Amino acid sequence: MPNQPSPLNPFGAVAPSPDAVLAALDPEQREVAAHPLGPMCVLAGAGTGKTRAITHRIAYGVHSGAYQPQRVLAVTFTARAAGEMRTRLRDLGAVGVQARTFHAAALRQLHYFWPQAIGGAAPEVMAQKAAAVAQAAASLRLDLARDRTAIRDLAAEVEWAKVSMLTPETYAAGARAARREPPGLDATAMARVLEAYEQVKTQRGVIDFEDVLLLTVGILAERDDIARAVRSQYRHFVVDEYQDVNALQQRLLELWVGERDDLCVVGDPAQTIYSFTGASPRHLLEFPKARPTAKVVRLVRNYRSTPQIVGLANLIVRGPSGAMRSNAVQLQAQASDGPTPSLTSHPDDPAEAAAIAGEIADRVAKGVSPGQMAILFRTNGQSEAFESALAERDVPYLVRGGERFFARKEVRDAILLLRGAARSDDGSIALPELVRDVLLGAGWTREAPNAGGAARERWESLAALAALSDDLVAAGPEARLPDFIRELDERAAAQHAPAVQGVTLASLHAAKGLEWDVVFLAGVSDGYLPIAMADTPEAIEEERRLAYVGVTRARKELRLSWSGARTPGARASRRPSRFLDGAASILGDGARSQPKNASGGRRSGGKAGKPVLPAHCRSCGTELLTAAQRKTGRCEDCPPTYDEATFERLREWRLAVSRASSVPAYVVFTDATLTAIAEREPSSEGQLAQISGVGARKLGLYGEQVLAVLGGATAAEVLESASAATDSDA
Known part of the structure; x- marks a missing residue:
């Protein structure tokens, strides 16, 4: 990247000239900054300097006279990113520009306009919604008060429904359209939870963070005078991380902008990793269609990582076809050469944690700063092993996502x-x-x-x-x-915290937007990456993007690792992540998730010496790649072959059993297992036992009941019969 200018003095420095602002940029970044007016879509690959480009765009607009700084609103998704943007704008002499998160900007407007639109003071915003969700569930006699995981899942579903702009009346249809299964409940029950949750908030006289956006949208949509006031205040908009916008945020943005076109959006489709929260890259990808006069600029020069790391990132994002995904950016490395990324296997998770901690301790002893190293993993539950291993070696660490x-x-x-x-x-x-x-x-x-x-x-x-x-x-x-x-x-x-010295431990989701000299990407095996719950092609692709995010956090050195088993002495049943299959040229043959056998073909797991043949869809013959597909025997593109009435009886029975047992529905049978039962319609316990997900314990608990449902009995009849049998045994 061109040499950085010295920091501008925020305590009275002379503002730079517009030409000086542009001089510090590469050609693509300069293309972004030199056109401050009109619609613009910036497709910015990882490490390509997108924040630099948009802050210089704003500074150029201010110093060239195209912008009045108080009329500019820059929006991003985290308080840390907003704080960093404000600092950079201050250093560029663009004082007065507002850089906020969606929620912070909306809350400011809500407090200001509430007395005019509603009267009185705006309601208090709940810090967390778990207690209110638990109270709502209890009012419906759902025994979840002590199940923190279930409450957290329900709270996440409430958030998804609200950012998707669904009401209790429209939730069921919206969830079906999104192919979304509520956690442990059917769609009708989840809709009742939503309704009860809204009643709890009303009783308490509070709102939640999603309400901040919803209420602001409602006021701006219904009060033209207030909408005109907001549009008079803000004339120019910049939205960072636009691939993460959800339907509610997009609606708020449309109301802010109105009929004008001074809107610049910046994002990377290859870093879309929050779809479970309602985020969608559709708004980014369709921006040029929605605004035909928009200028589209691609930032492709990666300044963060070595060519070796960039090469691996490009291979991972391409996937098995070897072709670059549509709209994904092919990164071009600009940094100096570094060591080749490595992949190391370990017998079990504790051994992996100990090896990584030992290597980090050696580096610290040689003078490497702990703050320049990070251990990244897929789930928060993996953190504990690394915390213990580092503590044993007296290596300082901090857990990203811990106490603020x-x-x-x-x-x-x-x-x-x-x-x-x-x-x-x-x-x-x-x-x-x-x-x-x-x-x-x-x-x-x-x-x-x-x-x-x-x-x-x-x-x-x-x-x-x-x-x-x-x-x-x-x-x-x-x-x-x-x-x-x-x-x-x-x-x-x-919440723009200063850098704290210590090895960072973070999930891949929490690591987005950050970078370190040395990154240890741990647990790179199928089941973790992709996570076992990813059972649709869309979910698998999002996991691939998550792996890409992890790889591109490293500046100088990248060390990948995986382990064969969870605990010492256990059977090694894991294999390297399928996302590394195309990277064997860099990482070696050990990166192949399906190693070559002696005859040059492939084998896909199974017992030693006994290759397992790939499964194919019973309808179209496509190879089945996920566990859920193999369980049901068909791919996602083919319609179900089960009888719908039978499947609905099974669902009603599962819900009744879950309520009677006070457990989530998926604990009885997962959706994939229930679908497989409906598809195959077993007529005996022996046939039922052959279906994946029906183990000996569940066969003993539910075998007779499932066969009765398949025979045409209703859920009520089956449970009544089971209860009578229990009473008789007693």
Whole structure:
């Protein structure tokens, strides 16, 4: 990338000229920045400098006179990203531009216009919805109060319904259209939960975060005078991470923009990884069609990663066909060469964690900063093994997604002391030294403690505050302690935490938008990546994009690993992720999920020496790739071959059993197993036992009942018969 200009002084620096703003950009970035007016769609690959391009676009618009800074609204998805954008705009002299998340911008407008539109003060926003969801479930006699996982799943489904703009009346149809199964309930029961949840909120006099958007949309749609006021305030819009927009956010954006066309959207279809929350890349991909005059720019030069890492990322996103996905960006590496990415296998999960922690400890001993390394994994449940392994070696670490930085007690106490010291700052002591003197009174030491764990984590938090004072003075040499307090207040409001030194542990979802010199991508095996629950072609493709996100977090070195078993001594039943199949040229033959056999063909698991032949759809003959497809015997594109009345009786029976047993419906039988039963219609327990998902325990519990349902009995009849038999046995 062209040389970076020195940071602009936010405490009175002379604004740069428009030409100086453009001079710091590559040709594609300059194409984005030099056209500040009119619609624009930027397809930006990982590490291609999209934030740089759009902040320079805004700065160019301000310094060229195309924008009034107060008339610009830049929207993104996380408080951290919004805070980073504000910092960059400030350094570029574009002071006054609003950079906020969708929710923050909407909440600001809601509070301002509520007295005019509704009257009185706006309702309080709930910090979390779990308690309200639990109360709603209890009111429907769903015994979930102690099942935190079930409550969390229900809360996520409530969020999906609301961002999809579904009501209790339209939920069932919307869920079916989206091919979405509510967690442990049928669609009708979930609709009742939604209705009860809304009643609980009304009783409490509160709203949730989705309501912030919904209510703002409602006010803007119904009150033309308020909509005109908002559009008068904001004339130019920039939306980052546009591939993650959901239906509700898109509707709000349309109401903000109105009939105007000064809208720039930026995103990467290959990094669409939040569809489970309602996000859709459709808005990004169809933007040029919706706005035919839009200028489309592709950012393809990757400045983050070595050519070796970029090459692997391109192979992963292509998939088995070898062809680049439609609208995906073929990255072009600009950085210097580095080591070839490696793939290592381990016998079990603890061995994998120990090996990675040992390698990190060796690097730290050689002077590598822990803050420049990360361990990434698919699920949060994988974190514990790495936390233990690092703690054993006294390596500092932080868990991404844990307690927020500004909520930590040591940080709150330190800021309180700094706030008191600010009143007596006479300028006689340099800011960084003064901050460190105050931090000493908060329990910080100039040398890091030898101990790991919580003590080291507290020290790293305070050290991050000290480092932040260095950054502030570098940007503005005249900065004093009151300026530092203002910076901390702004960052706390935006949850824009400073960098904390320690190895980062993060799920792939939490790692998006971040980067490190060295990345250990762990658990790269089928079942984790893709996750076992991904049983549709669309879900598998999203898992592939998740792998791509993980790979592109690494700047200099990428170490992939997987293990054959969960626990020591267990049978090695795992295989490398199928997403690595096309990368054997880089990672070696060990990356193949289906190794070549002696005759040059393929084998796909099974017992040693006994290859398993691929399964094919009974209707069209297509090879079945997922466990759910193999279970039902057909692919997603072919219609079901079961009798619908039989399938509905099975669903009604499952729901009745789940309610009687106070367990989620999927605990009785998963949808895939239920579909397989309906497809095959077994007539004996022996035939039923041959269906995947019907083990000996479930056969004993439900075998007779399932056969009775297949024979035409209703759920009520079956349960009544089972109850009578139990009473008779007693």
